[in-house]
Amino acid sequence: MIRRIKLPGWIVIILLLAGITFGINQVVAKVLEESPETNDSNEAKEKVTESSVYPGLNIRTVTKETNLYTLAVSQPYTEKSQINKPINEWVDKQKKEFTTGVKKSKKMLKKNGFRAHLNIQAETEKIADKIYSLQFQAYQITSGANGMTKMKSFVIDLNQNKLLQLDDVFRLNKNSIQDIQKMIRNKLHSNEKISFYIFDDELEKALNKPNNWKWSISHKNVTFYFNEYEIAAGAAGAIKVEIPIKEIKPYLNEKFAKKINVKLPEKENKKEEKEQHTDDYAKLDPDGKYVALTFDDGPHPEVTPRILDTLKKHDAKATFFMLGSQVEYYPEIANKVEEAGHEIGNHTMNHQDLTTLGLPEIKKEVQNSSHIIENATGQTPSLLRPPYGAWNDNVKQVAKQMGRPMIMWSVDSLDWKSLNAKAVNKKVMANVAPGSIVLLHDINSSTADALPRLLTSLEQQGYQMVTVSQLFELWDKKGAGPYYGKVD
Structure with a gap:
């Protein structure tokens, strides 16, 4: 036998239902507020493509478009997690910085009808058998102001299943580091397009931290990268310093030079090392x-x-x-x-x-x-x-x-x-x-x-x-x- 609910009971039930509905709405609103997308999140368009670049090296490209932003990210990867991890960490860091910027600029983006943008591109170059150089350039803009460009590079040796560090490629010692610093410094100051914008104090700070250098290598050049605003005014943009192999090869690790087929004749080595004031110099x-x-x-x-x-x-x-x-x-x-x-x-x-x-x-x-x-x-x-x-x-x-x-x-x-x-x-x-x-x-x-x-x-x-x-x-x-x- 079903008992009838009297009027006071209905009032209580109605109030409970109203409270539950209000709570659900608050949770949903909070979730939407924390998302960089609009309330019409189902309108977001995302596309993922996969391709093979070189043996053992693949690339995943993600493009995404919402009412608030567009995104295009190219991300190389291998079968080895120890190689992928630092690459993924750097890419994820750029994406997180972008997402945070979109959240902060959400009201302004909606008001002005301006869409934020993140673009991460990776240029890949084969140096030798299963040795590749990856050069990343990340550009993001989350407001009407100027965007920001950041650079990053990785050198991958799939023969050893590792990311190569500076000392895997160069014979590092106090004198050779000083000589490489001098080369970078001279290249920057001899470039009339950017030399005016260089902040010497910031340049020296960057040069004095070899472990933080961003670099890549090819058969023609060794390239050093500096983010926008890192060592110069914004007008200079992100900076690349290319040093010909001819100039820098006296400092190459002999085993690595052999791998990439850079010939270091003994006579030439001794002469150039002497000129460049390495530890072998008397x-x-x-x-x-x-x-x-x-x-x-x-x-x-x-x-x-x-x-x-x-x-x-x-x-x-x-x-x-x-x-x-x-x-x-x-x-x-x-x-x-x-x-x-x-x-x-x-x-x-x-x-x-x-x-x-x-x-x-x-x-x-x-x-x-x-x-x-x-x-x-x-x-x-x-x-x-x-x-x-x-x-x-x-x-x-x-x-x-x-x-x-x-x-x-x-x-x-x-x-x-x-x-x-x-x-x-x-x-x-x-x-x-x-x-x-x-x-x-x-x-x-x-x-x-x-x-x-x-x-x-x-x-x-x-x-x-x-x-x-x-x-x-x-x-x-x-x-x-x-x-x-x-x-x-």
Whole structure:
């Protein structure tokens, strides 16, 4: 027998049902509020595609479109979880940052009818059998302001089923790290499109953390990546620094170089390692007698080869401060200087008095010369000698920004004035002292005439001829300078 519910009972039941309905609505509203999608979540369109890129390497691409955002993510993966994990973690981090940004901007996105966007693309390159380089670029924008670009790279060795670390690819030690840092620094400051935007303090912070470097390698280049705003103003964007294999191969791990078929002839290795000041380089004796001979204004098609021959006979090293305009005419002579193991410095493009120029013109003089020298020799000049030895605050500022110390001299041979071999020798020997930097020019035949006797005289007094950078290592010099060498 069913008992009838009296009026007060119905009121209680109605109130309970209303409470339950309200609670359910609150939960649903909360869920929708936390989702980056609109209330019309069933309108979201998602597409997943799979493809095989290389043996053992696949890629999954997800595209998604909602009323609030669009998304396109390409994500390489392998059969090995230890390889996939760090890749997935980085991609997931970008997606989480994007989702958080969409939540914060939800009201504004709805109001303005603007859709947020996330795009993660991965370029893959085969380096060797089952060794691949992955370069990620993630761009996201969640409001009407500028978006943000981030870079990441991974090098995969499926033969070993691992992600390669920096020390798997390079022979890392204090000196090699310093040399690679110098290469990166010089490349950045010689790029006139971005050098103006570089924050030197932030650059140094990034360079001083090799474990955090983002890098990839191919048969042509080693590339280092910097996120937007990481080392420069936003106008520079995300930055790639490409260093040719020719320049960086002395630092490659021998086993890895063999895997990617980069040949490192023993003779070439020893020469380049010596030039790049690795641990195998003979350290200078703090009590030794050293002098740095420097040659300006070349290369010259007749004089420079004569000077190279004489230096070779005496097993002497020197520093050649070259003009970009001369290297343009005689690139093969400049390359012979590099091949002989000598140091190449920058003497600007056209030998103008830099103190008469503004900052942009000074940068242009140095950068143009640097590009030409690098293209001809594969060596990036790390030292700057201002023409006429003339400098002011603007010149020093450019030298500091570009990471290139200004090198002057403590002994002037006056070879340009006397044009006489005996006079050159007499002038140098009367003023030379341990640690001297001697100014000569490899455009005068009289200087080439003077050099055999000059080297013999210096050797008889116990001097060893070294590069300017070797003196700097001995003295532990840093900064823009100017540096003049030592006088008696």
